[in-house]
Amino acid sequence: MRSRSHHPRLCGGWARAAGSPSPPGRVSGVAALGPSGARTWPSLISALVAGRDLTADDCAWAMARVMAGEAPAVPLAGFLVALRAKGETVAELTGLADEMLAHAVPLHLPEAAGPREAAVDVVGTGGDRSATGTSTVNISTMAALVVAGAGRTVVKHGNRAASSQCGSADLLEELGVRLDLPPQRVGEVAGEVGITFAFARVFHPAFRHAAEARSGLGVPTAFNVLGPMTNPGRPGAAAIGVADARLAPLVAGVLAHRGTRALVFRGEDGLDELTTSGPSSAWRVGGGAVEELEVDPRALDLPPSTLADLAGGDAPHNAAVARRVLGGGTGPVRDAVLLNAAAALAAADGLEGDLHEALRRQLAVAAAAVDSGAAAAVLERWVAATSS
Template identity: 35%
Template sequence: MHDALTGLLQQQAPVGRGTWRSWWDQLGDNRLDKAEVLALLASLTSRLPDHHTLRHLLDSLAERRTPHPAGAGWQGTVNVVGTGGGPRTFNISTASAFVAAATGVKVVKTGSRAYTSSLGSVDLLERLGVRLTSSYAQTEDTLDAHGIAFAGPFVYPVQLTRLARTVAPTGLKPFGRFLNALGPFLADLPVTAQVTGVSAAAPLETLRELAGSTEGRRIWLVSNDTGADELLPFAVNTVHGERGLTRIVRPGELTPGDGSFADLRPAADPGAAVDQFRSVLAGAAGAVATRTVCLGAAALAVAAGTRRDWLSAVAEAEEAVRSGAALALADRLAAATRAGDRAGARDLEVARV
């Protein structure tokens, strides 16, 4: 049994970076069998280990990454991502990303397919016709062209792919609780800031420690008294910022405080998710839905440093919805994807000739 698994099971001391290095080396060399890999993932999922073990795990993966291209550093850009696992809603953070970008904030959204929900952000974007970017250069080009980009799997350690292949056909979905909790710290992007929604299903204090020991970007963690991984107008929200600083956002402080999760329910039929999402961006899904995505968009603007005042950031977000700018941005991004597909098909046809 590998020392990483033994250490997780015994929980007598943190699992060190050297032990994790050995684990990834043996995984890459196919020296770990499926049962051992499944056991380690099950241990991480059933009980998330201490902050030091997780820090060593993250650092052991970070040191294996290919460095960012020279000069990469997307100043004023914010990444938005959540841990999932809270009450079921439509894809609020994805909608907030479009709304914030429509106000001029540069936004990168990372996410995954559904682990604990019926439709993850990647599933929704696929239905919207928006393609994920496949490289840092493509992400930067998309940001320059549209002010928003949805980063693909290239931002995550390749070791995750190796884990998935090793445990196939089981897949990683049974371990979604661990992957969702740690996922926001696995994505490698040269952004200025990151806003991470933390649900009651995730270990907030452990994630706060990880955020405090993460270098290179400002990380805000957002939680509330409903257990959702979003800022909500009808909840008492806490924004956990840098150096332990927090801000409480109470109902009625930045937007009217009425409403409930009934106003944020996902479409009953996943096939109707696109229509519902478009209605949210257009401001036609109800006042509470609009307030919610605008509150989230305001957080992205303030975290990125492009706005200082929350109230004015909320007002700008509301105008982006009311004017149709947010929906128009989503349509432009989908149109750009279609145009890229047509160009790719033509190039392929020429190559065949």
């Protein structure tokens, strides 16, 4: 297993997106101020076009304008494209994510849900980048149910499908989970069931102001990876899949600065999951540091799969697959779900020691949660709790 440790900095160094090194002697992270000494859209865009890194405060200013509905579509689109072309840094993603989270509707977890630090999110950015263009079944959503079945409190943050036929919200609704709950009830459900869903459109209503700029661009930007970093429940642990190879280590860097325990990963087949079709790149986050590793399903005695084995469809199709897996059905989808559930369980436990050994232990825990019926029972209770 390859291993490389990093202590992410907010400017320069490895904290820049892969493939975008800082030119020698360049000063990074200088505030992008206009002639008047204040930040403006032209001052930020000009700095980015010149290849300069922005500060976290620069990007927080930009996100604050978005949240206030004061970001016209044209300059916002220019900002996002220029940021992408330069290559994002940990500081820039931190500024965007932290400011967005500061404007979120609070999600309060009751005492029955346990300490916030012990809760975990299992989430992916979406936008799978496999060579075949395959959209998979909802692996992270099924994994979240398995983790809750194993006794961990799950606060899942998600939305409807953006680039596929079925997002996490679409699947859960098809399974009978009601999502249009007031924020207070969302927190209460976590205490009653052990899992809850923070619907992005409910907890980040101001982010709607970015919709016109994003839809007009039609290309992925930094905004596409903010979801996993802006969970309003602020769980202390996370298993996060990032399809974009350039941004995955930067997401890990943002989480490291927050003190989150996390495993960030990307399948070498382009999936935003720990894949069973081959190795996955992984970044272990803990103690403020990031360690780059590799997860090989062969080392965990998991049978190899193909992308076709994991292919998904619309909400009814994916819901039928989920019911089969939760009912004890075997095969490649179950293997992938258990592997991603194991990653979340390992993150919740602190990710100490050899990663493959930690995953092997948690695979057994995840399998027991399914085979005992505990994961299916969680879904049944969740449907009942949100219907009452």
